[in-house]
Amino acid sequence: MTDQTHRKDVVVIGLGNPLLSDEGIGVHLIRKLSEHQDKFPSVEFIDAGTGGMNVLHLIANRKKAVIIDCVKMGKKPGTIKRFEPADVKTTKKMMHFSLHEADILRIIAISRQLGECPDQIVIFGIEPESLELGQNLSKTLSNGIDAYLDDICNELC
């Protein structure tokens, strides 16, 4: 069983669906970051895929959470932007028809209300170029991988 009392202080969560090209950038980056686990002993890297509300539990009672996701920000495709929840407002329309919808900003709001939200939450949003069906990233995002990893690793140092 996952023991919440012995968790690492920092969690890095990659979100997205790697079957929809750039939609899976968070998962692709977590796979790369996990290869460097020995450099970050107090950090847990988690591929959370499209687990939605499960993020609530993954961030609970940590000191810091870093979330990596494909984000529509109206920027040039391939752009990576570091922001915190207070820097943005959601423009996502929720139907509340299904559990399959999720909005990380709302999950963070619930976490705060429950009194278990990390002191710091950082989101690395990467603007997608393609959300077509396919297991490969677009060339634009693929070429940016090393730079994205540098930005995220700097955040963890």
Place this chain on the structure above:
Amino acid sequence: MHNNLDINVHHITRVEGHGNIVVNVKEGKIEKLQWQVPEAPRFFEAMVRGHSYQDIQTIVSRICGICSITHSLAATKAVEAALGIKVSEQADKLRILMHYSEQLQSHTLHVGYLAAPDFFGTPSVVPLVARAADAVKTIVKAHRIANGWSDLIAGRTTHPVTLIPGGLTRTPTEKQLRELQQTLKNAVPDLKKIAEVVLSVAGNVPKFERPTEYVSLKQTTPPTYTFYHGGITSNDNKGAALPIEKWHDVTNEYMVEQSTAKWAKWHRDAYAVGALARFNNNAELLSPMAKGAAKMFGLQKGCCNPYMNTVAQLVECFHIVETSIDLIDQLLTKGLKTEKVISTPKAGKGAGCVEAPRGILFHEYEFDKKGNCVAADICIPTNQNHANIQKDFEKLLPEILDQSEKDIRLKLEMLVRAYDPCISCSTHFLDVQFVR
């Protein structure tokens, strides 16, 4: 009675996957009433072609973030059927245990985060935390237990990594299983608390009935309230169960103008799958605590109120926990062994079926002699429910047309929520605008 009514619950911003409710009433006459699913086709079936039989369950686990274990299990069973791979009794039991963990994850999420806000009269779970903090905290605790349980057996909360054709890559230790068993025993009072809270607002569950066909798995040897083994049955099939290979004879998928998702029908013009279908076909096989929970809510076999699907899910939570406690006893009594799994590729075709939290799920694959996939066919429970939702709408609307527009809209939305359709799990989680 409304002379004119125009409801259009429309999702305009999503890239992929959404559902719309459209109601037009003119001069007291219903001109248009549709449950529309203009979902972009996903072509997951095309995506697995060319891949090895050993990789299928990993790829399809990404179809859905809520039912990823279920998709992986259905795929693995189909691969094993195609290649004639046998699974040990221990691996079979551990897989069932893994499957239960996802059922509990999904059911607690559905009851707590999706349905409870309706029952309490709040627009979503966010304001519900302030209104009913204790209840939400109990739900979160139960959901967290289910997630930890999936971590232990599936290797991850979502998108499992321990499943392979022929068995599992990892066996939990006796100590881990004992801890899990104790956690589940400790969870029973929480489940009772959740049931009491839901019961306290159960008066807000709409009174609506429409007899329909209920389709689910049925297991006779031994008789079990099944999510994993057995054949396909329905209340229209006189208790008989079809072998899984005959699933196309059940789903009879077809296209309709109002939806890009396929619809399904068997003996009638629509059928329902999910917790209420399982309950209606197998209720007498529920665990004692689950039977007690059903009695508490007055849920009886033959119930045809689709809104009661949520209550059926809650009843199943008790069954899942009680049965899993027993299943762990069985595993520990027999003694856990480290099992080596070996499989060899060959040509073949096979179907696999399990009950997803929201209903029966079919996977079918064909492989060439090298074990590479040459054809795939997947039928998800949500598609099997679309026609039934439409038929529910058609009976419901005339019965509530004298209510306020707000209430009509809410009841239609609640109906869709009761089915918890899987229509949008593949999209990204953030659309934002910078404010500073």
